[in-house]
Structure formats: structure tokens, C-alpha cells
Amino acid sequence: MKDGLLTDRQKEVMRYRKNGMTQQQIADIINTSKANVCTVEKSAWENIKRARETLDFLYSLDAKHLCVIERGSDLLDAVQVIYDAAEKEGIKVQYDSIELMNKIRSQIHENSKSRLVRQPIEVYLKEDGDIYLE
Numbered sequence: 001m002k003d004g005l006l007t008d009r010q011k012e013v014m015r016y017r018k019n020g021m022t023q024q025q026i027a028d029i030i031n032t033s034k035a036n037v038c039t040v041e042k043s044a045w046e047n048i049k050r051a052r053e054t055l056d057f058l059y060s061l062d063a064k065h066l067c068v069i070e071r072g073s074d075l076l077d078a079v080q081v082i083y084d085a086a087e088k089e090g091i092k093v094q095y096d097s098i099e100l101m102n103k104i105r106s107q108i109h110e111n112s113k114s115r116l117v118r119q120p121i122e123v124y125l126k127e128d129g130d131i132y133l134e
Helices: 008-018 023-030 034-060 075-089 097-107
Strands: 064-069 121-125 131-133
Touching (some): 023 034, 075 097
Antiparallel strands (some): 064 121
């Protein structure tokens, strides 16, 4: 990645973290404090989140609004709501229930605690059955 949203230092820290190193181990290698490594890593994750949100928006432009998963919904129920809404549109969702639940958790993890949705989730569906969440 030549030009991207991560600084060289952020890339370096993320590579070390991906290899299983602790923040203290990284700090020792790059001659800085653990607190600085923590700050660099946090900033990298924030940049990654913004990039992911931007891509989700771009992909959702080709998708149609399918439904809203309401606050307080159980993720198992949310999966069924998505399947039912997609069936009404005549489109088969390209994820099985476990994959779909994991997609919801990974993309909207800050909005769900255990299996309960804490904030409404807008669901968009593409013609190929791919799902995008906001």
C-alpha cells in the first residue's frame, strides 16, 4: 500500500500486532513508549473504520434499502427479518445465517452487545444478494 489512510508508523505497528506482539514488545522494538504504541494503534483502527464506512457507502449506492433492524432486536431475529425482506424482493441473500450474523457483528460491532442490537441498523441489499449495513 503506497498511499493510503495509514501512516508508515501505523502500518508498522499494525504489522507487529498482526504477528501477535504486545504493545510493550512493539514499543521496545521501535524505541517508544507503550502509550505511544497504543495511541498509534488506536488512530490506525479509527482510520480503518472510516475507510470501511466510506466503502460501505459506495457499495450501498448500488443497493436498495431492504429493512431496518430495530434497537433491542436479537441478532438471530435480525437474520430472519433480513431473509424475509429479501425473499419479498425475490433476491436470495448470499450468506447463511451464521455468516450473516457474523457480518452484522463485524460491521456494526459497536451497535451490538452480545446478541442485542443497541442502535437501529439500516440494511441494504444488492441484486447479487450481498448485504450492506449502516
